[in-house]
Amino acid sequence: DTWPKDVGILAMEVYFPAQYVDQTDLEKYNNVEAGKYTEGLGQTHMGFCSVQEDINSLCLTVVQKLMERTQLPWDSVGRLEVGTETIIDKSKAVKTVLMELFQDSGNTDIEGIDTTNACYGGTASLFNAANWMESSSWDGRYAMVVCGDIAVYPNGNARPTGGAGAVAMLVGPKAPLVLERGLRSTHMENAYDFYKPNVASEYPLVDGKLSIQCYLRALDRCYTLYRQKIQKQWKQAGIDRPFTLDDLQFMIFHTPFCKMVQKSLARLMFNDFLSASSDTQNSLYKGLEAFRGLKLEDTYTNKDVDKAALKASLDMFNKKTKASLYLSTHNGNTYTSSLYGCLASLLCHHSAQDLAGSRIGAFSYGSGLAASFFSLRVSQDASPGSPLEKLVSSVSDLPKRLASRKRMSPEEFTEIMDQREQFFHKVNFSPPGDTNSLFPGTWYLERVDELYRRKYARRP
Numbered sequence: 251d252t253w254p255k256d257v258g259i260l261a262m263e264v265y266f267p268a269q270y271v272d273q274t275d276l277e278k279y280n281n282v283e284a285g286k287y288t289e290g291l292g293q294t295h296m297g298f299c300s301v302q303e304d305i306n307s308l309c310l311t312v313v314q315k316l317m318e319r320t321q322l323p324w325d326s327v328g329r330l331e332v333g334t335e336t337i338i339d340k341s342k343a344v345k346t347v348l349m350e351l352f353q354d355s356g357n358t359d360i361e362g363i364d365t366t367n368a369c370y371g372g373t374a375s376l377f378n379a380a381n382w383m384e385s386s387s388w389d390g391r392y393a394m395v396v397c398g399d400i401a402v403y404p405n406g407n408a409r410p411t412g413g414a415g416a417v418a419m420l421v422g423p424k425a426p427l428v429l430e431r432g433l434r435s436t437h438m439e440n441a442y443d444f445y446k447p448n449v450a451s452e453y454p455l456v457d458g459k460l461s462i463q464c465y466l467r468a469l470d471r472c473y474t475l476y477r478q479k480i481q482k483q484w485k486q487a488g489i490d491r492p493f494t495l496d497d498l499q500f501m502i503f504h505t506p507f508c509k510m511v512q513k514s515l516a517r518l519m520f521n522d523f524l525s526a527s528s529d530t531q532n533s534l535y536k537g538l539e540a541f542r543g544l545k546l547e548d549t550y551t552n553k554d555v556d557k558a559a560l561k562a563s564l565d566m567f568n569k570k571t572k573a574s575l576y577l578s579t580h581n582g583n584t585y586t587s588s589l590y591g592c593l594a595s596l597l598c599h600h601s602a603q604d605l606a607g608s609r610i611g612a613f614s615y616g617s618g619l620a621a622s623f624f625s626l627r628v629s630q631d632a633s634p635g636s637p638l639e640k641l642v643s644s645v646s647d648l649p650k651r652l653a654s655r656k657r658m659s660p661e662e663f664t665e666i667m668d669q670r671e672q673f674f675h676k677v678n679f680s681p682p683g684d685t686n687s688l689f690p691g692t693w694y695l696e697r698v699d700e701l702y703r704r705k706y707a708r709r710p
């Protein structure tokens with residue numbers, strides 16, 4: 251085995267906008283029943299960008315902050331790849347804009363470019379980075395994976411499931427979060443559940459109900475395959491027993507809205523239930539007995555299954571998944587970076603000791619559709635100064651940073667959404683607004699000239 255050991259995530263940086271709208275305020279403003287967004291979707295706040303921010307500025311900020319935090323020299327990165335579905339140019343990659351940060355140091359020898367398929371681009375980039383490191387192309391340097399998106403919807407029932415943010419991850423050997431080898435399962439198919447055919451608009455076309463079914467179907471398929479793969483590995487090692495959720499200490503999901511994730515964990519338990527022996531079904535899965543013999547594919551719209559599985563999996567949800575929803579609850583969907591924001595939230599709410607040695611299951615979903623189930627093995631060493639302890643403490647300021655954002659009214663939010671529509675693809679302008687309302691150290695769009703060329707500046 252000549253591969254580098256323990257390739258995975260060494261360090262992370264999370265960025266979200268400095269302003270948000272409260273979902274209770276939005277319920278009133280949109281004249282819907284109280285609780286529809288906060289209880290029904292499980293969302294309390296939604297972050298959103300001003301017109302001074304675009305996908306390039308979000309990614310510039312998160313990369314610069316990660317480099318500052320790790321204090322690595324700019325020439326130590328040999329691959330940088332961006333996962334995003336927020337497209338402002340059909341040819342020029344966000345990656346090319348990020349080169350602005352590296353080229354001053356003389357480092358222009360950086361592989362990787364943008365990867366796009368809805369929320370899946372970040373995961374594709376992470377897989378590519380690990381593949382590079384485990385291939386003959388690797389030159390011994392770090393890889394950086396950047397995922398970010400501005401998730402916005404037109405007025406209507408999808409709008410409260412928006413959000414915005416970015417995550418940058420440093421990938422390398424001897425990582426505290428190791429991508430487990432041979433344990434990725436994928437399901438891809440052609441679906442029109444959410445897509446962006448209109449290049450003149452930031453908004454997607456979305457069939458909400460279909461998208462939920464597609465997500466759950468992909469989850470079932472990926473989980474089934476993942477279990478087969480791990481059981482095969484186990485068999486080779488002499489272990490012969492079924493894999494269940496008990497073998498994952500934590501489980502994180504792409505999070506379009508938090509309720510969807512609670513239902514997804516319940517769905518995984520339902521998968522375990524259907525494939526268990528009847529003795530195990532009786533002893534371990536109380537409340538699901540009535541659904542014995544059902545086929546997964548016949549239950550996507552079965553509200554009784556939904557309710558019973560939610561109830562049966564509540565303890566498990568509280569233990570394995572709830573902490574990972576912290577950022578999503580307060581900031582909303584961030585498409586490609588959603589899953590990695592969940593990872594950061596999970597790390598932020600557990601000590602290095604709690605996490606050491608555990609296995610984290612991860613489900614990534616991007617409409618259209620592309621999905622994977624994979625797992626991260628957390629290193630055993632949680633001692634002070636260990637890579638794990640450093641990673642955990644680096645995300646511990648998330649709650650404080652979220653609490654320092656500015657609350658905006660639904661009227662102000664709507665006005666800014668209207669402004670974004672108006673300025674999208676406008677030329678020869680400088681976005682209006684006070685740059686002091688951005689977090690310190692944030693990059694912002696300074697000017698778009700008459701040839702659509704964008705110029706960025708950084709708030710001190």
Ligand code: HMG
Nearest residue numbers: 283284285286289290368369407408411458461506616617
């Ligand atoms: P809707 O039609 O407004 O919502 O749209 P609903 O009427 O179905 O209500 C939502 C839930 O709230 C329901 O819960 C209601 O009962 C409940 P459920 O029955 O499903 O368990 N509810 C209440 N609860 C408490 N108190 C109340 C109350 N009223 C209702 N008063 C929908 C919801 C998610 C469809 C919409 O917001 C949407 O289209 N969002 C965008 C699409 C989306 O998020 N899809 C998720 C899966 S696809 C995905 O993850 C990919 C994605 O991230 C994109 C990418 O890949 O790039 C989106």
